[in-house]
Amino acid sequence: MTQVIILALYAESGVGAAMGFYGLAVSAAPVIAPTLSGLMVDHWGWQSIFWAAGGISTLVLVIAFPVMRNVLKTSADAHLDVLSFILAAFGFVGLQLGFSNLGVAPALSWQVLGALAVGAICLAVFVVRQLKIGHPMLQLRIFATRDFAVAVLLSMFLYAILIAGSTILPMYMQQMDGATVTISALAMLSGSLVMAVSSPVTGRVFDRFGIRPLAIGGMALLAVTMIPFGFLTDNTPIWWIAVVFAVRSVAVAMVMMPAATWGLASVERRYASDASALLTSLRTIAGALGSAVFVAVMVACGNNPTGVSIAFWAMVGVAVVGLIMAVVCCRRR
Structure with a gap:
C-alpha cells in the first residue's frame, strides 16, 4: 500500500527519491533486526522480541488513526x-x-x-x-509487461540473498567462530547503517540516470562482495565480516528500491495496487524461501565453515544470474 500511495502522491521526477526514503525502512529493517534481537536475547531472553514487536505494532496502530487518510479512489466493486x-x-x-x-x-x-x-x-x-x-485476487496478466516482470525477478533474487545472508552469518559467527549473540549482532549493524544512508542516495541517482546503471552496478557489486564469504574459516575475523557485509549492503540499496520503482512505474496506473502487491509479496516470499534453501544447503554440506562457504557460493551464482538479467533487460527509461 505504501508504494502505491507514493506513486500516487509524487511526480515522476521525484518518485525515485521518495521511494529511496521509503527504502530506509524496507531495506534496513530486515538487516537491523538481527542486531536488535541479538542484544535483546542476551539481556532479556527471546520472549522480549515478541513483547517489543507487540508494542511497536500497537504504537503504529495508535498513530495511524489520526494520520492516515484515503488518497486514492475507492471502489464499491472491490472483491476478495x-x-x-x-x-x-x-x-x-x-x-x-x-x-x-x-x-x-x-x-x-x-x-x-x-x-x-x-x-x-x-x-x-x-x-x-x-x-x-x-x-x-491478483491481476497476474501484468506480468506481460516486460519491465515489471524483470523488476520482480531482480527483487526476488535480491531478497533471497539478503535474507539468507542475514540469517546464515549470525549462525556462523556464533556456532563456528565463537562469537556471542551480542557480538554477532553488532557485526551486522554496519550493514544496517550503510543501507539506511545509501537508500535515499540511490533514489536520487535513479531519478537522474534511470535503472540500468544501478541494476548492473548493484548486482555486480553484490556478486563480488559475496565471494569473500565463500572462503570463511573457523578463524575469520569478525571485523572483516562486518566490513564486507557493509559493502554488500551498498549493493542491496543500489537495486532494491530502484528496481521496485522502475517496475511499478512501468505498469498502468489502474493496476498499481496489483503490481505493488505482487512485487512485495513475491520478494518477501523469495526471501523466506531463499533463506530456507541456502540454510538447507549449509546443513546438508556439514553445518560447518565448509557448508557456510558452499551456501554463499550458491548465492554468488544467483547474483550472477541477476547481473546477466540486468545487463540484458534493464533499460534506462
Whole structure:
C-alpha cells in the first residue's frame, strides 16, 4: 500500500527519491533486526522480541488513526476471492515448509516432497483461477509487461540473498567462530547503517540516470562482495565480516528500491495496487524461501565453515544470474 500511495502522491521526477526514503525502512529493517534481537536475547531472553514487536505494532496502530487518510479512489466493486486466498496461503506455506525441511529430512519424504507437491499444486490452481475468474485476487496478466516482470525477478533474487545472508552469518559467527549473540549482532549493524544512508542516495541517482546503471552496478557489486564469504574459516575475523557485509549492503540499496520503482512505474496506473502487491509479496516470499534453501544447503554440506562457504557460493551464482538479467533487460527509461 505504501508504494502505491507514493506513486500516487509524487511526480515522476521525484518518485525515485521518495521511494529511496521509503527504502530506509524496507531495506534496513530486515538487516537491523538481527542486531536488535541479538542484544535483546542476551539481556532479556527471546520472549522480549515478541513483547517489543507487540508494542511497536500497537504504537503504529495508535498513530495511524489520526494520520492516515484515503488518497486514492475507492471502489464499491472491490472483491476478495476467498478460495484464491486459501490456495495462495497453502501454496506458499507448502513451498516454505518443504524447502525448510530439506536439511533435516530425506528429499523424498512427505516433509519435503509432500509439502513441495502440495504447495506447487495449490499455486498452479491459484494461477489458473486468477486467469479465469472475473475478479481475480491478483491481476497476474501484468506480468506481460516486460519491465515489471524483470523488476520482480531482480527483487526476488535480491531478497533471497539478503535474507539468507542475514540469517546464515549470525549462525556462523556464533556456532563456528565463537562469537556471542551480542557480538554477532553488532557485526551486522554496519550493514544496517550503510543501507539506511545509501537508500535515499540511490533514489536520487535513479531519478537522474534511470535503472540500468544501478541494476548492473548493484548486482555486480553484490556478486563480488559475496565471494569473500565463500572462503570463511573457523578463524575469520569478525571485523572483516562486518566490513564486507557493509559493502554488500551498498549493493542491496543500489537495486532494491530502484528496481521496485522502475517496475511499478512501468505498469498502468489502474493496476498499481496489483503490481505493488505482487512485487512485495513475491520478494518477501523469495526471501523466506531463499533463506530456507541456502540454510538447507549449509546443513546438508556439514553445518560447518565448509557448508557456510558452499551456501554463499550458491548465492554468488544467483547474483550472477541477476547481473546477466540486468545487463540484458534493464533499460534506462
